[in-house]
Amino acid sequence: MATADRPRRPKPGRIPITQLAPTTPNGYPSKAFDGEVITFGATVFREGHGIIGADLVLERPDGGTRTVPLTLVAPGTDRYEATVQVDHVGVWSWHVESFSDDWATWVHAARLKIAAGVDTEATLLDGGVLLDRLASETDSPAAVRAAARIRDTSLEPAERLAAIDDARITGEVEDSPLTSLRTHSPTQLLDVERTRAGVGAWYEFFPRSEGAKKNADGSWKSGDFRTAARRLPAVARMGFDVVYLPPIHPIGTTARKGPNNTLTPGPHDPGSPWAIGSADGGHDAIHPDLGTEDDFREFVETAKNTGMEVALDFALQCSPDHPWVTEHPDWFTQRADGSIATAENPPKRYQDIYPIQFDADPEGLVAEVLRVLRHWMSFGVRIFRVDNPHTKPLWFWERVIREIRDEHPDTVFLAEAFTRPAMMRALAEVGFQQSYTYFTWRNTREEIESYFDELSHETSAYLRPNLFVNTPDILTEYLQFGGRAGYKIRAALAATGAPTWGMYSGYELFEDVARPGSEENIDNEKYEYKPRDFALAEAEGASLAPYVTMLNRFRAAHPALRQLRNLHVHHAEDPAIVVYSKHLPGRFVRSGRDDTVIVVANVDPHSARETTVHLDLGALGLATEEPFDVRDVVTGQRFVWGSSNYVRLDAFQEPVHLLVVEGPHR
Secondary structure, eight states: OOGGGSOOOOOOOSSOEEEEESOOTTSOOEEEETTOEEEEEEEEOOSTTOOEEEEEEEEOTTSOEEEEEOEESSTTSOEEEEEEEOOSOEEEEEEEEEEEEHHHHHHHHHHHHHHHTSSHHHHHHHHHHHHHHHHHHHOOHHHHHHHHHHTOTTSOHHHHHGGGGOHHHHHHHHHSOOEEEEEEOOOEEEEEEOGGGTOEEEEEOOTTTTTOEEOTTSOEEOOOHHHHHTTHHHHHHTTOOEEEEOOOSOBOOTTOOBGGGBSOOOTTOOOOTTSBOBTTBSTTSOOGGGOOHHHHHHHHHHHHHTTOEEEEEEOOEEOTTOHHHHHOGGGSOBOTTSOBOOEEETTEEETTOEEOOOSSOHHHHHHHHHHHHHHHHTTTOOEEEEEOGGGSOHHHHHHHHHHHHHHOTTOEEEEEOOSOHHHHHHHHHHTOSEEOOGGGGOOSHHHHHHHHHIIIIISTTTOOBEEESOBTTBOOHHHHHHHHHHHHHHHHHHHHHSSEEEEETTGGGTOOOBOTTSSSBSSOTTSSOOOOOHHHHHHTTOOSHHHHHHHHHHHHHOGGGGOSTTEEEOEESSTTEEEEEEEEOGGGSTTSSOEEEEEEEEOOTTSEEEEEEEOOGGGGTOOSOOOEEEEETTTOOEEEEOSEEEEEEETTTBOEEEEEEEEEOO
16 A cells, blocks of 8 residues: 555654543543542653653633643553642633653763762763753753852762752752653543532422322312422422423323323323423423413522522423424324324333434424523523433434533533433433433442442543432332332432432332332322322421431532542442442642541341441542541441441441541541
């Protein structure tokens, strides 16, 4: 093959820089949130024995530039890193600069050679040249004197070399390094979003159930935005900051589902909110039973006044009665018999839902979806939980999210995509700020530790996990049979394993009865009204609300828990004990003190477990083997711990230790 025909290949720099991090697999900007602590890294090396160094150069969206020295992680690894807290919303750019450290290289060689009496004169003269350079660049009298002394042949070589031991010379070299062969890595982008894009506690409830009442004839009076607003203060008191609503739009009547997903609804059954659209309107309309646009606007304002944001479900699908079905028939898949294809996930079939197909009129669909999103954003909504985004093309989401965020950078999209890893990761790359995860089905120690490690490290540059413990569709076997302990364990893991977690209403009431043969609640709220007496349950001690409140207060009190990338898995000898920590150095904490928490969980909800927990003290920011004090925020107990510690966790009492490291034991 002729040289001109050969494919282009990247050229290594003079001092090669490889394996930059954080980056994404396909070249999209990596992600961060305001206040996130990020480790930047690169592999840097060169030929020969010369000493090298590397700097991280960060440019903020406002144009300010910051240079941070990168530190060699460990001798022989060639891996250099620096940890930085980003503090400004917008798109940052960054690159790594490698260089030859001429001064350090010469000093290292000179000390060896002079001590061995090898090549002394030439080596000392080389040092004089470097000192001349320092004097020129810094206008340093100390460098001038040192250069003269190192050239003074009347002195012994060791005396001449001692000239560089002057503290003024050391300080000047630190301030004005003598470097050469600087090499610039490719520039990378980092999209820093508002804190809520990466940190939050979500609570899902159905407005129609809040305040719903059954009449004597079997009909119902639906709850509405006004009655639902009465629930908001209680949700806020539990420490949640996002209240998420299923679709609030009119519901179709054709093929409407009845209780427990039956095909035979009664005359008073409300149908699934995800079967969107009727004669009352489509995606830009409110179900008449829920109230008016003014009522919804007041609901959003009430949530704001309690310290919460409203997240709306955005389900891009239609009931057969949706206006789009007649106005845009080409947006749906026509079957050979003339019917429109319904949604399905074999063997499941959703007779009440038509999915969208995107190839006949892509521009029309994009325009309409943007219009609908802007409509709800006009009410102050900035968070959308997107239903089944993996059944729509990637190009569509990339464009829609990009255009919305160009107008409103504070918008957050959560991908509800329980699907193959490649698609879940791709959706995160193209723009979704948050993602549902497989956490719900990761229940054993091995599964939890492996998955938490993956989320906090392997994919953390672009996929932000939102760890929901349950949903209207998901009641796992673990929760069905785990009892109160199982509910505590899953909530504690979710609340501490990632900066964002969530729960669906009813979780705090231990609603654990499934429809036979499914992982879904019986008498599912998707298909019927479900009023609950939360206050009575709490008064009778039958509510998890106090425990959930404690978890959210724990998160609020410890900034280490509001980070994703700092999770470190430790080891326990018992196969049912999970142990991990989150550590945040004091330089990133407002108080100036290190913040370190340790979570130890017995994930077997049916037993008491005893074991020894072995800790990596370096991951806790502890430099020595000295004992240290920890406090369990669940029970208030205090313990003196070290690198190896006895633990007993009884699932029928408290299955989880939430430990705060309080400092060295006195």
